[in-house]
Amino acid sequence: MKTYTIETRKEALKFSAAHLASFADGSVERLHGHNYQVQARLSGELDDAGMVLDVGALKRWVRELCDELDERVLVALESPLIAVAVDEERVDLTCEGKRYCLPRTDCALLPLPNTTMEHLAHHLAERLAARLRKDPAAARMRRLRVTVSETPGQSGAWTLDL
Secondary structure, eight states, X not given: OOOEEEEEOOTTXXXXXXXXXXXXXXXXXXXXXXXXXXXXXXXXXXXXXXXXXXXXXXXXXXXXXXXXXXXXXXXXXXXXXXXXXXOSSEEEEEETTEEEEEEGGGEEEESOSOOOHHHHHHHHHHXXXXXXXXXXXXXXXXXXXXXXXXXXXXXXXXXXXX
């Protein structure tokens, strides 16, 4: 069985977002933002047309995931260092004696312990994998890797077997 790979690294596969990341020493960085870039690499067997998957579909699905995070504050709901309280209208974050009160509609509530590049890559890869598994071509898919860059030359990635 031969395995081929397609990859998306388009300028349009991006999102701008703010976040508070925490560190192993127990500190939390200041609220700040990044212009994130997302790449997806999918490996699998070829279909009858000679494609792993229509790359247009892969780009569209990654773009949809980016749109969910674009112009939002990324909130790690499972953070051990940032207390999060959510109601219908607002999200309150408390850490290191600071309190942030944000409109609920401005936040992306993520089931993560931290909003690092690595955790964001994992989250996006799992979401994309769930979408890929619904595709008729799922049986031919073998591996997915999603990379999230905060700045050029600085990225985190997650790879999973499908």
